[in-house]
Amino acid sequence: MALSYRARKRLSLLILLVGMPLYxxxxxxxxxxIDRPPIWLELVIYVALGVVWAIPFRAVFKGVGQADPDAQTKTEGQGPSA
Structure with a gap:
């Protein structure tokens, strides 16, 4: 089941505002x-965890920053008012 653009946009906002802080x-x-690992290992762990959270949500975030592909372009009747 494919999500609509509007649903993906809302879901991505929910993920970023609620899911990310919880994660x-x-x-x-x-x-x-765990006991404090060496700083380089701790950095690797945090970088890996920072990338891993987004992998399941690739399909949700894909194209959300673009214009709505389902919206019709309204060119008639628009323009500067005279």
Whole structure:
């Protein structure tokens, strides 16, 4: 089932505003459970976790920043008012 542009836009906003902060809290708490690794390893862990969260949502975010492909272009009746 393909999501409409409007649904993908709303879902991506929900993911970024609610899901991302929750994911950050979970990731920091999980890394905090282990003893402090060397700084380079900790950096690798955070970079990997920063990329991994977006992989399942690629289809949702794809094309959201573009113009709505389903919207009709309204060229008639538009223009500067005289």
């Amino acid at each position: 950050i809290v979970v990731a920091v708490n999980l890394v905090g459970l």
